[in-house]
Amino acid sequence: MAFDPNSYESKWRQYWRDNSTYRVENPKAGEKPKPKYFVLDMFPYPSGAGLHVGHPLGYIASDIYSRYKRMTGHNVLHPMGYDAFGLPAEQYAIQTGIHPAESTATNIKRYREQFDLIGFSFDWEREVRTSEPQYYKWTQWAFARMFESYYDTALNKAMPISELVSAFAKTGNANVTAATESKNQFTAEEWNGFSRKQKSEALMDYRIAYRRTSYVNWCEELGTVLANDEVVNGVSERGGYPVEKKAMLQWSLRTSAYAQRLLDDLNDLEWSDSLKTQQRNWIGRSTGCQVFFEIDGKTDRLEIYTTRPDTIFGTTFMVLAPEHPMVDAITTSEHKASINAYRERAAGRSDIERQADAKEVSGEFTGSYAVNPFNGKKLPIYIAEYVLVDYGTGAIMAVPSDDERDERFAKHFGIEIIPVVDRPEGSSAADKVGTMINSDFLNGLKVKEAIKKANYEVQKRGIGQAKTNFKLRDANFSRQRYWGEPFPIIYDAEGIPEVVADDQLPVKLPKLDDYKPAPGGDGPLARAKDWVNLPDGYTRETDTMPAVAGSSWYFLRFMDPGNPDAIASKEAMEYWESVDLYVGGTEHAVAHLLYARFWQKFLYDIDAVPVAEPFKKLINQGMIQGVVETIYLHKEDKYFASADLVNDDNRDDFAPNYVLVDYISDYGFDDRPSNLSFENIASFRKWRPDYKDTEFRYGPDKDKFFSHSEVGKMSKSRYNVVNPDLIIERYGADTFRMYEMFLGPIEAHKPWNTNGIEGVYKFLRRFYQLFYNEEGQLIITDSAATPEQLKTVHGTIKKVREDIERFAMNTCVSAFMVCVNELRSSKCTSRDALEPLVRLLAPFAPYLTEQIWSDFGNEGSVHLTSLPVHDEQYLVESEVEYPISVNGKKRATAMFSVDASKDDIEKAAITHEAVQSYIEGKQIKKVIVVPGRMVNIVV
């Protein structure tokens, strides 16, 4: 019987399922547990398109690693679940009326089939879905705890809000060390005199989950608010709809309070540098100085933030953000009209418009002046868009000599420029080098010393202090959507928010007939009157949580998925602790990973988890890209033109149309441009009946109709999704798995092509043929393996183990190929040599190895055996081949015994026949012998 994966793969799929081969147990009380290892994949959003060939890349690598760990004595937690809340299912529901839960369940079923097909070793008994009430109960529970906590900046952790309440009652808020943006001050007497409502509002300024009016990214088309990272180039990431700034009452999480810890704890993680840098940039720590400037003729002081207090003598004007709260108070009557016009214009402009002319200089004078605290100089106060209201204090001291933007502004408005740093040639202001000039007591100091001195002086004179700033903003946590977690929040008749009691959780989503947003910026839940209105005049919050909520802690639930009393039991948490290896794409480098780290730290603070970081080691798999194929439709004459008829001059006359990639021949070849054959054109017409009579115009090459080909993301809308099912049907899952690994390093981005898949298929067939004859009978014998064969096998064991450990699955595959090629040419049939190879290959090709293992007459799965260990004795060489170089250029090779002395090797090398012509008549200056490596003769 010839090699035929289809003949056995489905059998083993069923076997693994029936026998729960991959079930993982938590250790029982009193039992001495095996060392644990937690391998996690970023769980997918179950979209309607199903898995494409890009998704499994990371899953396969982590599956191999999990199997490797399992076979080397570890208790491996390797679960999978679904990030099941999200926008697409809801939009689909709006279009079709099908409940998101229903379409999501359908999609999940499809995903599961595909997962099973590929042969992943997930423990499906631990599956989680973020949209299940028993899961989101704990999302709500964590939110409730955040509502009931504040961040103590002295203790550097979250604390119960009740402690803050008693502190307020005793001493007011003047001395509390709590993270807040509020400037309100109140005494104990004032606090005690507050109404319930006033107290509630005051506490909102401190809660870690809090509600405030903030400028948010409002997307009218989607009817919801979006987070900054859901907005790309001023349009929504999903759908590409315009996004505007809007002031709305929104739930937020005080992520900014955790900025320093999120930054510090990065250092100990085994993450790539680029990823850590991305997180650091996002957190955006800067150290500077907060300084108060008096305003001429006013009692109010203007607070600014600068990283360059040394340049304070170069300040020639001040700038406020247009939205700055002090603008009204300082604008003089004759400037009111123009200031208001400017502010209106700024408010009406979307981010994309602002960015488009970021280099444009605009601004408006308020008519007021600030006073430089060091020299009393009067400084005109402007407002301008280039100062952002939500960074620092929303106001700056402008130093045109040492800031590019200030310089542009000063030149545009004809404002004085005073040089204060004598910079060396070729350096810029950002380099912070040079010597201070025109700066009174700072003169003669180097910039870095001057910064320290200026900080000191500011503090001494009581006009400010050194301060650290972060770009990281609080997370906006409200969405006006249906398909997300309801907030565990109710409002009493006065509108005071309260958390829903723990025993009332989960707050389940109500049934709805219409998923469209309700009018007035309310979410669809506002339509569910029976659900919203509670006895005693209470009402429910109608916003829902964003998609990041459920994914911020799902890894914890896998530790103890069914637990009704906690996220997971204490024992389970202490045993599994955190994720040892996390594999996923870079698209989640910032948002998901940052939120998950924040969530974990909060849970750590309230003693709900034992460690403060969720993911010890992280590997980013690259994206497998698709080929995007387009053909050109003439806009006026409505015919399709072959790509060779389209050039830069007439390109605008054509509208590009994506073509289903299946209809394209020859893509991926440089010398044979992608094209549609006659049959393909017929298929295309059938696929798009609206074009069934459209003419296809050929270019000079009359045989072929060319399409335009480029590499791009695989997506349903580009019709270029390659489905793994078809590959598996043709070659089997083992080939698919190994081919994806063989494509290259796991982190690399690469376009999908099947050019090399035959090579991997051939390899597996040859592996099979080592064990079976053409009739499908085992041909293994008990004859002794030769030393060469044992060397091959043990060398392979050693290399594969090392390469798995450093996640180099591609070189593992080639090591297997080399091994099989060698054993094949030496006609190896020895069980001693071949049996370990079955176990070694098992993590990569689970189906074939299981079949061979069973044909060997073994009971039980090969995947529950142990990985072979290499025996060094088969690898020791008596002789080593040394390259002999002359002046670094290899000229000959020679064999030397491993224990040959340096001197012997040197002597033999210089008398070696092949090198004579290179050293003849020249003086040998030096001979370098690296034992076991090489010889270099320097002449």
Place this chain on the structure above:
RNA sequence: GCCCUGGUGGUGGAACUGGUAGACACGCAGGACUUAAAAUCCUGUUCUCAUUGCGAGAGUACGGGUUCGAUUCCCGUCCGGGGCACCA
């Protein structure tokens, strides 16, 4: 603009701490088997020159440097990919 990455044959890639550049695979060329094709198997395949045989030289984006020796380390330039972007 700033930050992070990467640049190796016709192609995907290998070379882990500086030590035989191009493993493995695809593709291509030639051969065997076949009436023929497919499949399979064998041989060759970095480039240039030479070729009757031995060979010789160059070569890891480019230009320098350190070193006995550099794909690997350092400096500069160019190009690709990703992220951030008026962050004071």
